[in-house]
Amino acid sequence: MARKIAIVEDEQAIADNYRDALQKLGYQVNHYLDRPTALQAFATSLPDLAIIDVRLGDDVEGGFELCRELRSRSPELPIVFLTARDDEFDVISGLRLGADDYLTKDIGQAHMLARINALFRRVEALRQPAREEDVLTRGPLTINLSRMSAHWQQAAIDLTVTEFWILYALARHPGHVKNRQQLMDAANVVLDDNTITSHIKRIRRKFHAIDPHFDRIQTAYGMGYRWLDQA
Amino acid sequence: MKLRWQLTLVSLVILLLPWMLLEYFKVFNSLLQENQIRALQDTTKAIATSLGHQPLPDSHHDQHSLFAHYLPAAPLVDGYTDEWRSFQIAPRQFTLNDEFKLNLWAGLYQQKLWILLEVADPQPEPHHPGGARLATGDHVVVAAGHRYYVLHTGTSGPTLALYRNFTGDIEHDYRLQAAVQHYPGGYRLELQLPAALASEHFAIAAIDYHQGSPRQLGTLNSLALLAGGADPGILPPPNTGLVSTDLALQQYLNSLARPGLTLTLVDAHQWQRARSTHPRLPLQSPLRRWLTSLGQPPLPLFAPPSGGRYLSAGVETALTGSSHRQWFKHPEGTLAVASVPVYRAGSTVIEDRLAGVLVAEQPLAAWGPLHNRGLNRLLIITAVAAAFLLLTLIGYASWLSWRIGRLSRAARRARLDPKPEALLAHWPHSRIDDELSELSTSYRDLLQQLRGYTDYLKSLAGKLSHELRTPLAVVRSSLDNLGNCTLNEEAHTYTRRAREGSARLSDILSAMTEASRVETSIQQAEKENIHLAALLQDIANAYSETYRRPVRLLTVDPQARHWHTQVAPELIVQMLDKLVDNAHDFATADTPIELILTYLPHTNMPACRLEVSNTGPLLPPGREDQIFDSLTTQREDKGQRIHMGLGLFIVNLIAQYHGGTATARNREDSSGVVIEIHLPLPPPAVFAPRR
Numbered sequence: 001m002a003r004k005i006a007i008v009e010d011e012q013a014i015a016d017n018y019r020d021a022l023q024k025l026g027y028q029v030n031h032y033l034d035r036p037t038a039l040q041a042f043a044t045s046l047p048d049l050a051i052i053d054v055r056l057g058d059d060v061e062g063g064f065e066l067c068r069e070l071r072s073r074s075p076e077l078p079i080v081f082l083t084a085r086d087d088e089f090d091v092i093s094g095l096r097l098g099a100d101d102y103l104t105k106d107i108g109q110a111h112m113l114a115r116i117n118a119l120f121r122r123v124e125a126l127r128q129p130a131r132e133e134d135v136l137t138r139g140p141l142t143i144n145l146s147r148m149s150a151h152w153q154q155a156a157i158d159l160t161v162t163e164f165w166i167l168y169a170l171a172r173h174p175g176h177v178k179n180r181q182q183l184m185d186a187a188n189v190v191l192d193d194n195t196i197t198s199h200i201k202r203i204r205r206k207f208h209a210i211d212p213h214f215d216r217i218q219t220a221y222g223m224g225y226r227w228l229d230q231a
Numbered sequence: 232m233k234l235r236w237q238l239t240l241v242s243l244v245i246l247l248l249p250w251m252l253l254e255y256f257k258v259f260n261s262l263l264q265e266n267q268i269r270a271l272q273d274t275t276k277a278i279a280t281s282l283g284h285q286p287l288p289d290s291h292h293d294q295h296s297l298f299a300h301y302l303p304a305a306p307l308v309d310g311y312t313d314e315w316r317s318f319q320i321a322p323r324q325f326t327l328n329d330e331f332k333l334n335l336w337a338g339l340y341q342q343k344l345w346i347l348l349e350v351a352d353p354q355p356e357p358h359h360p361g362g363a364r365l366a367t368g369d370h371v372v373v374a375a376g377h378r379y380y381v382l383h384t385g386t387s388g389p390t391l392a393l394y395r396n397f398t399g400d401i402e403h404d405y406r407l408q409a410a411v412q413h414y415p416g417g418y419r420l421e422l423q424l425p426a427a428l429a430s431e432h433f434a435i436a437a438i439d440y441h442q443g444s445p446r447q448l449g450t451l452n453s454l455a456l457l458a459g460g461a462d463p464g465i466l467p468p469p470n471t472g473l474v475s476t477d478l479a480l481q482q483y484l485n486s487l488a489r490p491g492l493t494l495t496l497v498d499a500h501q502w503q504r505a506r507s508t509h510p511r512l513p514l515q516s517p518l519r520r521w522l523t524s525l526g527q528p529p530l531p532l533f534a535p536p537s538g539g540r541y542l543s544a545g546v547e548t549a550l551t552g553s554s555h556r557q558w559f560k561h562p563e564g565t566l567a568v569a570s571v572p573v574y575r576a577g578s579t580v581i582e583d584r585l586a587g588v589l590v591a592e593q594p595l596a597a598w599g600p601l602h603n604r605g606l607n608r609l610l611i612i613t614a615v616a617a618a619f620l621l622l623t624l625i626g627y628a629s630w631l632s633w634r635i636g637r638l639s640r641a642a643r644r645a646r647l648d649p650k651p652e653a654l655l656a657h658w659p660h661s662r663i664d665d666e667l668s669e670l671s672t673s674y675r676d677l678l679q680q681l682r683g684y685t686d687y688l689k690s691l692a693g694k695l696s697h698e699l700r701t702p703l704a705v706v707r708s709s710l711d712n713l714g715n716c717t718l719n720e721e722a723h724t725y726t727r728r729a730r731e732g733s734a735r736l737s738d739i740l741s742a743m744t745e746a747s748r749v750e751t752s753i754q755q756a757e758k759e760n761i762h763l764a765a766l767l768q769d770i771a772n773a774y775s776e777t778y779r780r781p782v783r784l785l786t787v788d789p790q791a792r793h794w795h796t797q798v799a800p801e802l803i804v805q806m807l808d809k810l811v812d813n814a815h816d817f818a819t820a821d822t823p824i825e826l827i828l829t830y831l832p833h834t835n836m837p838a839c840r841l842e843v844s845n846t847g848p849l850l851p852p853g854r855e856d857q858i859f860d861s862l863t864t865q866r867e868d869k870g871q872r873i874h875m876g877l878g879l880f881i882v883n884l885i886a887q888y889h890g891g892t893a894t895a896r897n898r899e900d901s902s903g904v905v906i907e908i909h910l911p912l913p914p915p916a917v918f919a920p921r922r
Contacts, residue, residue, distance in 0.1 A: 011701055017708035024715060084700035105704030106737045109711030197801055198752070221766045221804050222773030 002028040003120060006047035008038045008066060009082070010057045014105065018051065021109055022116070035062040039069060046074055049119060052099075054083040054090065064097055071098040076126070078119035082112075091198075101161045103189075111188040115161050122148040138171050138229060141216070155210045162187045163203050166196075170217060170227040179224035200225055238628030245620050249613055257525050264527070264558065264567075267596060271492075272556045272569040275591040278487050278494065283576035287496075287586040288477045288504050295450050297323065297433060298502060298539025299475040302338035306345055310387070310412025310419045315347050322349070323538040325448040330354075333437050333448040339475055344429050346373075346422040348437055350384070350448075353416050356440040357385030365393055365401060366438070366459035371420050373407070374434040374451055374469045379458035380407060384420055384437075387413045399462040426473075434469035474498075474539060480505035491594055496573065497541040498587040499550060506536070523565060523595055533559035533566050533592075541590060545570035549588040558595075565595035634661065638671050645678050655679055692743035699740055706733050746877045746884075749805070753888050756799035763796045763803075763839065764828060770807055771826055778815045781823035788830045796839075796912045798889060806885040807843075809878040810906055814845035817904065822846040838891075838911045846903040850895055858895055859883040879906070886910065 005027045009015040012033070019029040030047065032038035034056050050070055056062035067079055081094045081102045094102045101115055125134070125146035136143040142151040148164045150157045159167060169178055169186035178186075180196045187199075200217060207214040216228045306314035315336050322334035332351035337344065348371060356368040368385040373392070380392040392407035409422040420437075436449030438459055447455045450471050457463040477496075484494045488507035496505040524530075534543065545555040549570040556569040569591045578584045637659045645654050658675040661668040710730050718726065767784050774782040807826075814824045827842040850858065859879050879893070886893040891910040898905055 011705065013705040014701070014708055017705065017712050020712050021708070021715065084697045084704070105700050106707060106740070109708055201755075201801075219800065220769065221800060222770030222807075 002026055003048040004028045004030065004045075005116070006030050006032065006038065006042070006050045008032045008035070008050065008056065008063065009053045010034060010055070011053070018109075018112075021113070025113065027116075033057070035059055035066050038066060042070065042073070046070070046077060048123070049078045049080070049116060051080050051082050051116075054081060054094065064093060067094070067097045067099055076123065078123060080112075080115060080119070082107075095160060099160070107189065114188040118148065118161055121146060136168070136171065138174060138227065139216075140211075141171060143168055143171060152207055152210050152214070157206050157210065159203065159206065162189055163199055163206075166199055167203055170225060174227045174229040177220045177224045177226045183224065233632060238631075239625055242621055242624035242628070245617060245624070248617055248620075252613060253525065256522065260523055260525060261527070264523075264565075264595065267593070268556045268558065268567045268569065271567050271591055271593050272554055272571065274492075275494075275569040275571045275589055276554065278591070279571045279573045279589040280576075281487075282480075282483070282496065282589060283574050283586070285480060285483055287573070287575055288480070288498060293471065294500050294540075295434075295471045296474045296500075296502070297335065297337050297435065297450050297471070299337040299339045299344060299473050300539070301476055301478075302340040302345065305340045305343070306338070306347075306421070308345075308408050308410050308421050308423045310410040310421045312347060312349065312419060321537040322347075327446060327448055331439050331441070331446065331448060335435070335449065337473070339426055342426045344424050344426045344433075344473065346420075346424075346435060348420045348422075348435070349417065350420070350437045350439070351417040352437075352439050354441070355385060355413060355418060358383040363461040364459065365395065365461075367440075369418075369440055370438050370459050371409075371422075372436045372438060372447075372449075372451055372455040372458045373422065373424075374432060374454075374458075375407075375424060375428045376432065377468050378404070379454070379466055380404060381459045382407075382409050382411075382420065382422070384411045384418050387411055387418070390420070395462055397465070399464075429473045431472060432468040432470070433473040434471045474502045474504075476506070477504045481507070491596065493592040495536065495541055495590040495592070496587055497546050497590060499585060501540050501542055501546055501550075501588075503536045503539050503541045504587065520564060527558070530558050530560040530565065533561045533568070541588075543568075543570070543590075546588045546590060549590075550585070552585070561594070563594070567593045567595065631667070634659070634667050634671075638667075638674060642674055642678065652682075655682070689746060693747050696740040696743045699736070703733055703736055703740070707737075742877070746881060749881045749884060752805075753799075753802065753884060756802050756888065758797045758799050760795050760797055761800050763798065766800060766803065767807070767826055767828060767841075770804060774807075774811050774824070778811070778824075780815070780818070780821065782811060782826065783823050784826045784828065786828045788828075798910070798912075802885045802888065806882050806908070809882050810843040810908075813878050813882075813906070814843050814904075817847040818845040819847050819903075836911045838909060841908040841910065842905050843908075844898065844903060844905040848904075849897045849901060850904055859893055882906070882908070 005022055007015050007018055007029060009018075009031065010033055015031045015033075019031055022029045030041065032041060050066075052063045052066055054061065054063035056066075059065075063081060063083070067081070070077055070079060075098075079099045081099045082105055083090065083094075083102070084105050091102050100119060103112060103115070125144075125148075130144060131146065134144055134146040136145065140153045142154075143149075143164075145168065148159075148161065150159055150164065150167055165187040166183050169183055183196055183199075189195075200219075204214065204217055207216075218226050218228050220226055300318070300320045302318055302320075304314070315338075318338065320336055320338065322336045325333040325335065330351070330353055334349040336347040336349075339345075350369075352369060358366055358368040358370065365381045366383055368383065370384055371382045373380040373382065378394045380394045382390050382392055384390065388411060390409045390411050392404045392409060393401050394404055396402050406428065407422060407424045409420055412419045412421075434449070434451035434455075436447045436451035436455035438445050438447050438455060445456055445459070447453075449455065451469055454466050454469070457466060480496055484496060484505050484507040488494045492507075494505075494507045495503055498504050536542075545557055545568055548555040549572045552572055554569065554571045556567070559566045559568055571589050571591075573586045573589050574584050575586045641654065641659050655675055655678060659671055661671070706729070710726055710733065713722075713726055764784070764786050771782045771784040811824060811826075818824055822845065825842070825844045827840075827844060829840040829842075831838045831840060859882070879895075883893045886908050889910050891908060893906065893908050895904060895906045897903070
């Protein structure tokens with residue numbers, strides 16, 4: 001059975017384009033123009049993945065509301081924010097509400113599809129027992145590639161898809177400096193330098209929440225970042 | 232020129248006040264003086280009229296007569312001048328030449344006449360007895376009564392008065408007592424005789440034999456030369472006499488004179504016949520003397536009567552029948568002098584009517600009621616008022632210039648301050664509702680408006696990018712979809728170009744929102760303890776690779792490598808990104824970019840100076856400060872890259888976040904530009920030397 005993707009987007013043309021692309025990949029796509037119609041549809045059946053625009057017509061933060069609604073109904077449902085807004089504040093708000101990723105609308109289709117695939121893979125992996133070969137261990141850090149989950153000192157770290165890919169890219173080759181471009185490629189994003197910095201900062205903060213002495217992600221000024229195997 | 236000095240100059244105009252006061256004073260002074268002298272003249276006329284009823288002296292003595300002063304005591308007849316000098320009587324002087332001079336004193340005391348002759352005669356000629364001549368050497372001839380007396384003066388000591396009687400025989404007259412005293416350069420003869428003897432006719436002359444021939448000086452006419460010779464027979468008496476003060480008239484004048492007013496009666500031959508006792512003139516202060524002389528033409532010097540004669544133009548005018556008045560300068564002040572003719576009352580003989588001239592002298596009393604103290608007070612008040620006025624004006628000017636200066640400083644700070652809201656809230660304002668406070672308000676409104684526009688421009692970029700991102704997403708997703716379709720070669724080309732175009736559009740959108748994103752990241756920045764020099768070295772190396780040109784770090788202090796400091800490294804790196812990027816864009820090809828780190832330990836708070844220096848075009852003059860402003864760009868090249876004029880604005884934001892400043896200047900040798908960041912390094916973790 002084809003997976004169901006719900007696009008909640010007030011811009012018909014974008015929604016159409018995404019729908020066409022996703023349908024070509026075999027997904028079943030439903031498009032909703034605003035929050036009430038989307039909520040109405042979700043009341044009968046939840047999609048397998050939701051792509052939500054933050055601003056829905058005149059409803060400036062309609063996307064956030066919708067995300068909150070969906071998350072309360074299904075903790076597992078992958079939710080991706082797709083928005084024209086790229087304020088740091090919006091990003092944080094969106095992620096706090098439990099979105100799996102926060103993308104700006106100028107992201108390439110290929111990158112978006114990679115995310116959607118990854119998210120579906122994760123849902124799949126979560127339903128199956130963990131496999132040894134998917135696990136990468138770096139000292140106290142454990143990364144499950146298929147489930148896209150990371151643990152530090154046995155504690156789960158809640159990462160977005162982008163953050164997970166950045167962390168994985170760093171931890172895969174400890175000591176190697178990954179520059180921003182490499183990290184962007186790994187995370188399937190086209191971002192500016194500042195956004196990578198913000199991502200790194202957020203990743204560190206999430207580790208700090210568990211271990212205040214965490215300092216494995218080191219900045220190589222002017223070059224990039226590296227994972228230190230030894231503290 | 233500062234406003235304060237301009238106003239100070241302008242306020243010098245108040246110096247016109249004292250000048251006006253002075254002019255007023257001058258006019259007033261002239262008026263008062265004119266009034267005084269007129270009043271004096273009128274008084275003098277009235278006195279002259281009353282004087283006409285008094286018995287007035289005859290004036291048959293001409294100018295050759297001798298004036299005899301009343302002496303306070305009888306001098307000794309000894310030929311010495313001591314007593315005479317103490318009497319302070321001016322002698323009558325006769326001069327032939329330097330070698331022969333005569334000073335003549337005459338005095339009356341208790342019905343006796345005293346005469347003192349001082350003859351300058353360097354070569355005295357003694358008398359040689361024998362022969363028919365009465366005198367063969369230097370001698371003095373005295374004509375008194377009807378006789379001509381000869382007194383030998385050749386030797387010091389008492390001398391006899393010789394005369395020829397009716398028969399021509401030589402006799403002595405012992406009523407005349409005389410003594411001669413020689414001194415180097417001349418001799419003195421002192422003579423005493425009964426006043427009655429001289430009452431009708433009197434004349435005296437000194438005869439000097441010079442190289443054998445006699446010459447004379449004195450009041451006697453040429454008959455004097457005959458008196459000492461062989462018997463000349465009977466000589467006519469001289470028509471000159473003895474003039475002296477009329478005591479009755481003097482008493483009368485004294486009764487009329489009052490303090491400050493001196494009255495003198497002068498006869499037709501300008502002999503002073505009576506003079507009221509000279510009262511002392513009240514002394515005038517030099518300041519007052521100067522003030523009263525203001526606006527007055529220079530005055531002639533007052534000549535006091537001397538030798539019994541009152542010689543003045545005023546008296547001469549009055550003798551012709553008209554009154555005269557004039558101001559004189561006197562060592563003790565200014566003197567008003569009025570001369571009025573005196574006529575005998577009831578005289579029927581026309582020629583005999585004019586008895587003389589009454590002269591009145593009065594010191595200047597125009598400002599009499601105004602005492603010196605009062606005048607000084609007036610002057611002090613004027614000076615204090617002028618000074619007060621001047622100070623008030625200067626103070627007012629200072630206050631105005633301070634207000635304008637405060638406004639101008641606030642405006643400058645507001646222009647440089649990236650967040651001037653607090654400054655605008657505490658904008659200089661005044662409780663006085665004047666044009667300056669209006670200007671201040673307008674200025675604040677203007678700045679607020681400007682700030683509003685800038686904010687709007689900044690937010691416009693953000694809003695615009697948001698708005699543009701949606702259509703751009705339509706374009707990109709459409710292109711992505713198109714890429715999945717089967718396209719011919721030509722369509723592929725156009726798709727590629729469209730894709731490139733949309734990618735550039737996307738870059739532009741990112742650049743437009745960069746400043747606000749940096750501002751957000753500054754708010755979230757965290758400071759860390761790092762090696763600033765090590766960090767700079769790392770990124771300099773990285774830049775060398777990125778830009779493919781040498782980027783060198785020069786640490787001026789070798790110790791710098793061992794110092795730790797607390798900064799937000801991400802921001803420092805971002806700032807350097809912008810600086811080096813900027814330097815790279817402007818730098819001449821293949822020239823290195825230099826980062827120069829200098830530690831500044833001598834200031835209160837340790838600080839460092841980071842200079843980013845590149846060779847290349849210079850800054851446009853006068854715009855060194857503006858290049859750090861938002862949305863300002865000095866770039867003229869049309870490169871491929873997007874420049875929103877935010878790079879150096881971000882640099883400035885980051886420098887200010889660290890409490891520092893960013894400035895730009897041209898290199899001293901004008902070979903390029905240096906952008907200088909001054910970063911204070913807060914104390915706790917500052918440059919703790921690492922062991």
